[in-house]
Amino acid sequence: MEGLAMLRQLIGQLQELVEVYGSHPHYHLQQHHHLHLQPSLQFQLPLLNHHSQQQHQQHQHPRWCPINVDEGSPDDYYSFMMAAGKSGSLKMLEPCKPPPTKRSRKERTREVPQATPWFYTITHENVNSGAMYDPSLKKWHHPTISSLPTKLIVLPVASAGGLVCFLDIGNRNFYVCNPLNQSFKELPARSVKVWSRVAVGMTLNGSSTSEGYKILWVGCDGEYEVYDSVRNSWIRPGIMPSSVKLPLSLNFRSQAVSIDDTLYFMRSDPEGIVSYDMVTGIWKQFIIPTPLHLTDHTLAECGGRIMLVGLLTKNAATCVCIWELQKMTLLWKEVDRMPNIWCLEFYGKHVRMTCLGNKGLLMLSLRSRQMNRLVTYNVSSREWLKVPGCVVPHGRKRQWIACGTAFYPCLTAVA
Structure with missing residues (x-):
């Protein structure tokens, strides 16, 4: 005093x-x-x-x-x-x-600085348990979520507000969990069977999980359902409009990005983006040509901007490139690429990439027969950083990331 x-x-x-x-x-x-x-x-x-x-x-x-x-x-x-x-x-x-x-609550929330996101990943040799990476400490954690089925393949497919959504591709059940405090919920059974060829997105009703959340799954044939945590039930709002061409060519690795209440999915044939507003229930389709010679591409988001991450391969040279969607022209504009000295390691190799992340920080798993690299990319600062190898407890071999999602660590989020 x-x-x-x-x-x-x-x-x-x-x-x-x-x-x-x-x-x-x-x-x-x-x-x-x-x-x-x-x-x-x-x-x-x-x-x-x-x-x-x-x-x-x-x-x-x-x-x-x-x-x-x-x-x-x-x-x-x-x-x-x-x-x-x-x-x-x-x-x-x-x-x-x-x-x-005066701005909406969603706009104000988007401007509030959030903690550095963590990554919940599944490695190729350890599909029954996850590995979490903390970019701030550059440290891997190996949590045990006791409530998740141990004899089934349960994959992280989406996240929001500190919660991670899992999909059991065997019995096709959904689970929501906070990996930090072990808060867990098994979602009610759906009215239709969900196969692995679905894309999943998740949004919050407000600024935190206390106000509830929604989960959307959509299949290649246009069938979809929305889970509302407030009602604790699945809702079938209707059918996808005829303006959206089917099939969508989706799978559980078709990472959705969220901006406010809207989810965005990448689609092919025709190339572009499909969006769904979780409040109004409106579907939209945007025809956007994908850059040439692009493979393993994934959507990302930063500050309300839609980004595209992918491998650009020409002749024997391969590089990771970042594009930003131009809202006026609906065209992709390249804004950054991995340092050339790092790309030299990919020369002449058949490289595959898995991209995790959403809100401004991405994790890239780059692998070939002779190489296994993990990299993070900060969209705002355009900073590329190498990630220490992920080694399972009592193991020696560095793992490559099969799938995963980014989430904001929050000890108070409840499923």
Whole structure:
């Protein structure tokens, strides 16, 4: 409490200096509103002035409103002062900006920085148990999810909000689990049988699993169902519209990406993307030519942008390339590719790739008869990093990734 008192005194002195010397702050604070520390460590003060107040600034002196520090902890205000010091005294106070327009909850949630996603993977020699990779620590974990069937092949096919959706391709059952806290649920049986040639996507109803989630499976023939965790039941909304050409050429590795409430799947013949809005139930199809000489391609997403990752092979040279979908032209534009010195290792080899990930961080499993490499790619920073080999407990051989999904580690998410 002594530190808090000192901070109050310091703020009071600053206010007195402003009043004495007639200097006005560069940022307006509305009285009785507290400071908010953003998780990104970039300190911002909430702007609560209305546009009408800003119009009078040319004729009136800005008011210097005191900060209410009565209900904050000393650590919070110490962090505030440290942030101010690092940015050069009070230079972090920004000029006034117009109040932000009202946005949907989904838009606001998308801008909140999230933890670095982890990857839940299945290796080719250990299909009955998963391996989790933590990119922050560059460490592999080998969890045991006791509730999952042990004598069946259960594969991770989708994720949302810290939960991972599994599909038992033997009995065709779905499960939802939090790999960190072992929260587990077996979903009700479906009205139709689900085979391995389905694609699965998952979205949250709100900003966390406490508000519920939905799971979509769609088959090559256009048949689909939606699971609603609030109702704990599968729903058959209808049939796919005739505007979507069938069959879709999907399988459980047809990774879906989600942007807000919409799921996107890649399709072929014709090449393009199929989308489904989990709220309105509307299907759409976009005809988008795939880049030439492309194999093992997968959709990804970063900040509302749809990305494409694939192997570009020409003659004997192979490289991993990244494309971004241009919304105006509906064409793919190459935005990055793996460093050339890394691609030299692929020269003359028949390389296969498995891509995991969704929200901005991807894991690539690259393999051939003579090679087995794991790489992560950060879409925002365009950073390529090598991943340490995955070795099962008491094993020596490095595993290659057969399938998997990215998920955000969350100890509070409940299935």
